[in-house]
Amino acid sequence: MLTFTIRRLLLAIPTLLFISLIIFLLLDMAPGSPMSQIPLTVPLEVRLKMIEALGANDPIFFRYINWLHKFFVIEPLHVFDGLFGTTFAGDSLRELSWQSRSPVADVIAQRIPQTLTVIGMSYLLGILIALPIGIYSAYRQYSWFDQLGTFISMIGFSVPTFFTGVLLIVVFSVKLHWFPSIYDTTLKVTDWASFGKQVKQMTMPVAVLGLYNAAQISRYMRSSMLENLTQDYVRTARAKGLSERVVVLKHVLRNSLIPVVTVIALGIPTIFGGAIITEQVFKVNGLGQLLITAIYANDLPMVQTLTFIFAVLIVLFNLVADILYGILDPRIRYD
Amino acid sequence: MLDAGRRKLVEVRDLKMYFPIYSGLLRRHTGDVKAVDGVSFDIFEGETLGLVGESGCGKSTVGRALLRLYELTGGSVVIDGDDVAKLSPEALRQKRPTMQMVFQDPQASLNPRMTLAGIIGEPLDEHTSLTAPEKLARIYQLMDQVGLNRNFANRYPHEFSGGQRQRIGIARALALNPKFIVCDEPIAALDVSIQAQVVNLLEELQDRLGLTYLFISHDLSMVRHIADRVAVMYLGQIAELSPRDELYAQPLHPYAIALLSAVPEPDPSREGARQRIILQGDVPSPANPPKGCNFSTRCPQVQAICHRLQPDLIEVAPLRFVACHFVQPQQAQPAGSTGGTEATEPTQQGVNA
Amino acid sequence: ERGADGQLNIIYWQAPSILNPYLSSGTKDVESASMVLEPLAGFNEKGEVIPRLVTEVPTVENGGVSADLTSITWKLTPGLLWSDGTPVTSADAVFTWQYCTHPEGGCAQAARYEGVTSVEAPDDLTIKVNFAAPKPNPYQAFVGATSPLLQAKQFAECLGAKAPECTAANFGPIGTGPFMVTEFKTNDTVQMVANPNYRDPAKPAFASVNFKGGGDAQAAARSVLETGEFDYAWNPQLAPEVLAGMEAAGKGKVFAAFGTLVERIEINMTDPDPALPEGMRSTAAHPHPILSDIRVRQALSMAIDRNLLVEVGYGSSGRATCNLVPAPELYASDNTGCLTQDIEGAKKLLEEAGWMPGADGIREKDGKKLKLLYQSSTNAVRQDFQALVKGWWNEIGIEVELKNVDASVFFGGDPGSPDTFQKFYADVEMYANNFDGTDPEPYLAQYTCEKAPKPESQWQGENINRFCDPAYDALVAELGKTGEMAKRGEIARQLNDMLTKDSFVVIPLVDRGRTSAASNTLGGVVMNAWDSELWNTSDWYRVK
Amino acid sequence: MPDGAMPVLDVRGLKTVFRTRGGEVHAVNAVSFHLMPGELLGVVGESGSGKSVTMMSLIGLLPSPPADVREGQVLLGGVDILKVSPEELRRVRGARIGFVFQDPMTSLNPVFTVGNQIIEPLRAHMGLNKAQAEARAVELLELVGIPDARNRLRSYPHQFSGGMRQRVMIAIALACDPEVLIADEPTTALDVTIQAQIIELVKELRHKLGMAIVWITHDLGVIAGIADRVMVMYGGQVVEQAPVKDLFADPRHPYTRALLKTIPKVSGVREARLQVIDGQPPILAGAPTACPFRARCAHAFARCHAENPQRRAIGAGRVGYGHDVACHWDPEATDA
Amino acid sequence: MTDLAPMKLDEALKPPRNQWWDVWDQFKTHKGALIGAFVLGVLVLAVVAGPLFWRIDPAFIEPDAVKMIRSRNQGFSLAHPFGTDQLGRDMLARMIAGGKVSLAVGLVAMLISIFIGTTIGVLAGYFKRLDGPLMRMTDLFLALPLLPLLLVMVMLFRETLAGMFGPELGTFFLIVFAIGVTSWMQAARIVRGEVLALKEREFVLAARSIGTPSRRVILRHILPNVMSPIMVAATLGIASAIITESALSFLGLGFPPDFPTWGRLLFDGVEYMTQFPDRVIWPGLAISLTVLSVNYIGDGLRDALDPRIRGR
Ligand SMILES: Nc1ncnc2c1ncn2[C@@H]1O[C@H](COP(=O)(O)OP(=O)(O)OP(=O)(O)O)[C@@H](O)[C@H]1O
């Protein structure tokens, strides 16, 4: 298992380098310039100067190598320095966002907590809702519960979050005043009152995304359960005189969870990718919003770094999914 | 029955089929599953060679390698004059009609989404340029040949019984008038009463069309019924290759002896009296076969030499080939005495231990 | 009393990304910074220059501006302190000038210091700005939210190429404004508290500010007008009826102030035909086959009902206009001829120009159809405008194809993209533009011949419609030499007319006001179109 | 056979029906049999004849719907277990009736260790604590001949060979010392040498533990080797039942006769052509009104098409206890 | 041996018929699928034949200012059963026109993405050599930021396509291509997994033993057997294609702005949600109905394509 993991990680390096290059070329090719959000009142010469100061005019190859160097050498050194108080990085120039002129890594680090709490919670919630629904739908296949589940999850797929999100805001913030319509990222949970506030402001975004995720995962859970419910070992378990609960929740579930867990693992990078629309609707200002504003502002260092981190996560969680499979399913061994 | 002048249709020499095992950080090739490790035999035109052995000993692999469904690791397979192992893809395709295969699991070997006519017609599509009516006529002819009602042409595999499905598989194999058919456990998945139907059909076709079979099975009684000569495989190698009657009357290799003794007889009087040789332990992994004789880990008559030297397959009596240190040409006696109770005692005969 | 009114909640649906206006000229950045950093003087809601850090505004009359208009001398109010308690001195101004004019700095406000040869600090409170040539409008450097004073001490290490590395300073500049930054999360929120060293001890009334960014205009408006979570929302650009519906909730109001922002249609004077080889499209070498005819351009203008556009798109925050320069009064032409729609007149003009109705109702001339590609950036109001204008133009027999382009591409200026407004690969395009401050000279100078975007200059250039008239260029040159205000006004009005009613190369549609929504509990809000709209937050208070 | 003793298991007139879209499938039709303590009853019959369904009906292992156990009694120690509550039935399963399934490859749960799966019934039925159950599991594995039992407890099924897995299945079935062991084709998937190992094992265990066994198989050879009594099923019915020697010596039902002839032998004379039973197995739609074997029967006559034959005793003895057959045709009458 | 002897041909022999008839026969028995097909049929009919009956131009705005003002934001009336929008355009006409685009985009984009996904998945699963590179490519596409990718595609191809097919058809191709090219990854992953398992099945080996070349093994044996996961991916694909299209047009990457689509109507309607809720209800309903009916059709088709389920 360990060598498998290390081998995959080693193989991932050239892959990721290639991906980073492609992303870089793509971003460079994309229309738009870092000046797109500068008011038209700023004269041309000033704009050209600003672009030059950003280094956006350097040859692409140079910029790419520069980015690689900063991403793989300087930023890790900075992290190291930050952790241990050393000064290896010296005063080498860090990768700076074109928009805010602050180190890209710092901005990303700042955003991670809110994205993780909101999007992560909703993913968790989605899983928690999806599993029992999927299990029960499969156990009682074609019952009204199952039919209703199918119906609702299909609706869940088809109605976009920009609609459900606003709907919730109109109902619960504007009409009922139950929840705030705007997420406060500065809120720090220190006591029960602030915790209550945090829960309140998370409720709607988590609900919107959670339901969406639940719809998806419950489908997987259901089909996986259906597959396993008819296996021979289920009959064996019953013949042993185990209760129905143990049969379904221990024997069938454990087997059914294997593919579902890997699907869930494969979905985790999307948490870090942020839910662009949901974050926008509820003003969560997480990584999704960061990415989209950076794209709009043509903030190449930021977009490149974010996308690359995303790529790393995708490759990483592909591996995690494989490893999970190996851990959960004793039949699979990687060596 | 086996006159020496008969033409050899299939000549297999030192066939090796290894499945690579990759491991380590860089996925280096660190070993092989030696599924088939140096197997040689001939099949004469019009004869049936039975291939028996326990599960996992490499029977299917031999069968598949013969038709080059795998790329061979080593050795040669000459079928009707051409070395199949070395043919170019196109030449191989041209050659395919002469050699066909019937698969073990009739359910699994039929595409569940094709109709009977589609399945039987597939080889015709690939190798002939018949018009639609000609093709249909040929399909009907084949269906008649294997005893399938022409009305079934539009049915799907799941709508047939196991025996009928196996007939479809046979009809497909026959479609191109092959000379040689590998039957890979064609009856293992079938019900007893249907097994007989299929075996009879195969025999009948052989009589009618002069086919040559490699009949793979682990059902020794059925092999006795159908085969002219029988090869007993153990862990990727042939332990014994003998004409059928001689083998069943007096097996020579210790593994053959054990194997035959294990077959239950549907006769309570004899069944009760029979002495079984119960082998101990499990078959070693083909990825890591024991040193020396492959059977040395389970052999009731094992001696020191067995752990050191691998015996060659030698002709110990006319047409009888055995790979055992204790069965030598001068005295074609079974390894060990015939009594199962004494099986653990090393044989004294002819061996200067 | 300072800090008595608790927290002020402001929402900008475009989040500020940096608090140093010298490194970003985005409105969101400049305005959020304006609560902290102050210039020597600013503009009030009428566009008049008002003193902020100085005792009075220097003029020629009071001797602050030299008679030959080549220098201006500011006197700092004595006793001013930065929020960290250190005194404000003229050295800070000198430093600020150096900071922005450093050749490697890429200063976003460099235009503000154009023509400045040096900034001197004869004493701690005196700042003398010298110009290379007579400056009819000397209120550029250190005036308005776009050129505030930086603290020399804080930014000393941040000159030139080092400017972007000073994240701490850029995110938390020390200023003289009513508030000081406590926490800044880029593209997210700014937390501020009242500046203890603010020059007026009674102000600001609010103890702290929560400045939230992100979301969309509707959500921002809703949070002020419907849920009351926020006190002030920037630019609630929504359909008037939606905004009216929100106002009906009774929690707040929408404020508007008019400046110089004009939504207009620009006419492409060159041929954007895709059949032309790349490098030839939309260049002066190929005049536009249809639109070179002034009668067609005039017809286009006449067919438009500008009042209806205002009604649909902007309501009370817009005014129909026929001018490119709608304000200040001195420069605004009195041209109102276009305000009444004249479909019949337009048709007649087209017929005069030789465009006769074809079989399908589309006009033709010499077998060529009267067909136009009309592009704009993506924005709900603009798309409504496009639909309406298309309807009217159809009415007069013109076939119109609409196209919208993502704003970041449209205004991005990437020479590789075919969709930028500079490249103008369309027949007509619509966008809005304005000028900084109160002087329209550079703005009008954009329409001179040599400023046309062309492939040789990487399509950079401000003369979007490629209008080229030697008389216009001459007049622009004259404006540059004229110092007398009345005369300047006259020339500017003349230039404005040459572009609009004389040639119809620019079809102004709407004079767009700046809007914002403020809660009914927020007092002291005065919308200002000439400076940061947060210019007087020190005066804001909670209505009890 | 201990005459006069009480049977441990007595099945009377069992009838199981599947409700499918195409109508009802009468998979088991009035099947009756009993099982004496320590006896091994062999059940043979071709595929689809209802062997498995019969046995699974006994302890309610069939999914319902579509299965419906309509009629009959299953007396286990005198109590009809078809009538007891699900909870009580659960306590019978595994504890008093052990079950070994056909396919050792799929019948064990691949994600739990072998030990875990053996311990489950022990804890459920015998209330052992973990340590006790583990000790007992080791005992059981040793009993079924798995070396190094203590360590193998922690292995997963895939780490075992087919023969070892089948032994584990047997160990599970034996875990709670059941009175009855039902083995549904336990060796069909295995090859002969392993099959021989398992058969030896069962013989040995029977002697040691003295439980009653039902052994389902297609393979008459296996039956000949181990059974005391044989029951032949065809088309959802019991067509013949006899002590093993009688059946092989004097098969009465045409199906039994045909079956015995189809099988080639490893020794003795080699037949030129195998006998086959022509035609297809019956479709079990609708309640039977005629002999299910009539279409393939060489001896069928008018009555066979009109009436479903009842089981009748051959010679002395009651039906079910000596040799009985369900056939209208009497070989003695015709042979004579 | 009645079974082996040549059978008497009792009935008139039907020649082997096209298996799609069997599929249809089975499909007819699936209730949900029939309802789905009916609803989808009605929707398609409405958008195709609708303009024949409802002759209001979806882009028509009252030219007269006074009338135009009065015609804005109306609710239900006989003249405008679905009301009007903020410019007084008839919503029913816009729904019809929008449906045509949305349905076409949804279907075609889904087909493209399924086609790419299936091709990549099959190739990766079937040919071991291609597996690594193709799966890495899948990772790459998953990682690529969608927006810049779309921008680049629009930049590169919009003009050329518009030149070739005219602005509307050109944009249509661009959009379906863009959506297709950026949404095939999930399908590819699933299909690959299935193919890896299928490849080992004996009937594939049997085809090889016959001498069927890989190309036809894939077409004849592999593809029909990966149909059901493809069906699932396809159903979900339609929904996301319709929604993605709306996002695209919102970004100015899509159709010309006066071109209504359901996704865009929904998006535009959100602004007016509180005051004129029917502006979101109609497009929302239309999208959901489409997705639901496609889902049920997919279920039915999956069953119908599987001969084992057929006839049960
Ligand atoms: N594709 C493969 N890759 C790796 N190992 C293989 C492969 N195919 C077969 N083997 C191994 O080769 C050995 C021989 O397999 P083979 O299928 O030939 O056995 P067999 O004698 O046909 O058994 P059975 O009676 O169960 O069909 C087994 O150990 C098997 O695990």
Ligand SMILES: Nc1ncnc2c1ncn2[C@@H]1O[C@H](COP(=O)(O)OP(=O)(O)OP(=O)(O)O)[C@@H](O)[C@H]1O
């Ligand atoms: N779930 C079901 N639905 C409908 N019919 C069923 C079902 N399960 C079994 N049957 C039918 O019941 C009959 C008896 O099946 P059973 O499994 O008992 O046969 P068997 O004798 O055990 O055969 P084998 O030797 O193949 O195991 C068969 O005709 C079968 O088709």
Ligand SMILES: [Mg+2]
């Ligand atoms: Mg095999």
Ligand SMILES: [Mg+2]
């Ligand atoms: Mg069975």
